[in-house]
Amino acid sequence: MKGLLLKDFCILKKQMKIVAVLVVFYAIWAIVSKTPSMMGVMIILLSIMLPITSMSYDEAGQWYRYAFSLPISRRALVLSKYVLGFLVSLCGLAISAVGNIAVLMITGWENALESWLIIIGFLEIGVIFLSVVIPVMFRFGVEKGRLLIIAIALIPSLLAVMITGMLESSGVPMPSGDVLQAIFYSSPLFTLAVFLVSFRISVGICRKKEC
Amino acid sequence: MDTILQVKDLCKKYDDFALDHVSFSLPCGCIMGLIGENGAGKSTTMKAILNLIHCDQGDIQIFGKNHIRDEIEIKEQIGVVFDTLNLPEMMRAQDVGKMMRFIYRQWDEAAYARYLKQFELPGKKIVKDFSRGMKMKLAIAVALSHNARLLLLDEATSGLDPIVRDEILDILLEFIQDESHGVLFSSHITGDLEKIADYVTFIHKGKVFFSEPKDQLLETYGILKCSEAELAQLDPTAVKGVRRHQFGVEALVEKSKLSGGHIIDKASIEDIMLFIARGERQ
Numbered sequence: 314m315k316g317l318l319l320k321d322f323c324i325l326k327k328q329m330k331i332v333a334v335l336v337v338f339y340a341i342w343a344i345v346s347k348t349p350s351m352m353g354v355m356i357i358l359l360s361i362m363l364p365i366t367s368m369s370y371d372e373a374g375q376w377y378r379y380a381f382s383l384p385i386s387r388r389a390l391v392l393s394k395y396v397l398g399f400l401v402s403l404c405g406l407a408i409s410a411v412g413n414i415a416v417l418m419i420t421g422w423e424n425a426l427e428s429w430l431i432i433i434g435f436l437e438i439g440v441i442f443l444s445v446v447i448p449v450m451f452r453f454g455v456e457k458g459r460l461l462i463i464a465i466a467l468i469p470s471l472l473a474v475m476i477t478g479m480l481e482s483s484g485v486p487m488p489s490g491d492v493l494q495a496i497f498y499s500s501p502l503f504t505l506a507v508f509l510v511s512f513r514i515s516v517g518i519c520r521k522k523e524c
Numbered sequence: 525m526d527t528i529l530q531v532k533d534l535c536k537k538y539d540d541f542a543l544d545h546v547s548f549s550l551p552c553g554c555i556m557g558l559i560g561e562n563g564a565g566k567s568t569t570m571k572a573i574l575n576l577i578h579c580d581q582g583d584i585q586i587f588g589k590n591h592i593r594d595e596i597e598i599k600e601q602i603g604v605v606f607d608t609l610n611l612p613e614m615m616r617a618q619d620v621g622k623m624m625r626f627i628y629r630q631w632d633e634a635a636y637a638r639y640l641k642q643f644e645l646p647g648k649k650i651v652k653d654f655s656r657g658m659k660m661k662l663a664i665a666v667a668l669s670h671n672a673r674l675l676l677l678d679e680a681t682s683g684l685d686p687i688v689r690d691e692i693l694d695i696l697l698e699f700i701q702d703e704s705h706g707v708l709f710s711s712h713i714t715g716d717l718e719k720i721a722d723y724v725t726f727i728h729k730g731k732v733f734f735s736e737p738k739d740q741l742l743e744t745y746g747i748l749k750c751s752e753a754e755l756a757q758l759d760p761t762a763v764k765g766v767r768r769h770q771f772g773v774e775a776l777v778e779k780s781k782l783s784g785g786h787i788i789d790k791a792s793i794e795d796i797m798l799f800i801a802r803g804e805r806q
Binding site for chain 1: 571574575576577578595596597599600602604606608610611612613614615616619622623624625626627628629
């Protein structure tokens with residue numbers, strides 16, 4: 314597992330440098346535009362891109378054929394991708410937290426809670442997105458997977474817009490503050506559950522994989 | 525002599541191709557060449573041995589253990605080299621060493637450093653900038669640096685120049701000095717196999733045509749040049765393949781089944797493969 318993570322970090326070294334430059338860029342943008350949450354959102358999204366990039370490198374270099382010939386279980390190989398995803402998301406969260414505090418110190422603390430909620434919310438969305446993308450990439454490969462990923466990203470957003478629109482037009486009231494709060498507090502558990510289920514599915518896919 | 529690798533009744537069906545009851549065994553201390561035309565089933569057999577594909581039927585024993593049940597334990601002692609380097613190209617040779625230290629329990633850092641030096645591979649250059657020969661040597665360095673007992677090479681020498689190929693063959697010969705080691709080496713460069721193989725297994729259209737000691741094979745078969753009329757008088761079971769040309773025929777024959785004073789030339793492994801494969805096509 315350690316070896317696999319080391320390999321991924323070696324591959325992603327270049328990408329990480331690009332991400333670092335973007336982090337600085339978004340930090341400046343956040344300060345200038347006085348919207349600290351913006352930076353957090355971007356950093357988290359970028360860090361989620363890293364595991365996907367590592368998987369496309371793996372596939373391009375026929376890495377799986379070699380990896381499955383090494384004394385590594387398929388479960389460990391899958392686990393390494395989830396750990397990578399978890400680690401980079403955590404890094405994204407840490408950087409955006411620091412950035413958020415820095416920006417809040419300059420702009421004032423009146424919107425602090427909101428900016429934290431946005432960052433956490435996007436981290437959760439990112440983790441859920443990753444939970445869908447990893448099994449899809451294992452099953453269909455990067456090329457076919459890419460199209461599916463676009464569909465996966467679009468469909469829920471379209472549905473959300475449509476459903477909200479329909480509810481509004483049919484006069485159903487917006488959920489109350491209590492309900493929203495309950496949703497917010499239970500969302501980390503939901504995200505974690507999705508992540509774990511996704512891992513199980515990926516292990517199943519990888520065990521059947523022939524390469 | 526103990527068997528290091530035994531493949532028994534291996535079957536795997538695809539839409540357009542099938543491995544059909546492939547069986548052979550590799551004794552310890554030997555190099556076996558796996559030959560056959562492109563698409564004959566050499567790589568599929570290799571993949572089956574490595575459990576990269578799921579077989580419909582058959583049993584594979586490596587070091588006397590089941591290749592699926594004891595997969596991880598077995599793979600600790602197998603070195604694999606494919607036709608392309610499947611290590612991430614963004615890594616440097618020294619990163620590969622660091623990574624493998626976490627992957628193989630018996631990773632030998634000193635041996636790896638020694639091979640890098642012997643093969644003149646720069647540790648700090650990224651693998652992407654290596655030549656094809658260097659990439660294959662890197663794969664071999666990895667395969668040899670964790671105390672492997674069995675080496676599996678799938679077309680590892682194809683596309684390499686004769687000098688690098690020769691170096692690799694020397695390394696294999698050195699590896700096999702230890703009687704507990706074994707090498708399975710698939711290639712369509714039959715000249716390489718002729719130099720180093722102790723056993724030759726010929727796979728043709730998914731079936732094992734023969735799996736025999738190389739010397740016995742070269743002893744058994746020969747090439748007879750004769751006329752059509754002479755050919756017709758021969759025992760048909762002695763003739764394994766025929767090539768016709770303007771001035772007569774050339775036939776691959778089983779020498780022991782011929783009587784009389786025929787002049788029979790030596791047959792190389794390539795001849796044997798070509799006569800059988802093309803003879804069947806005709």
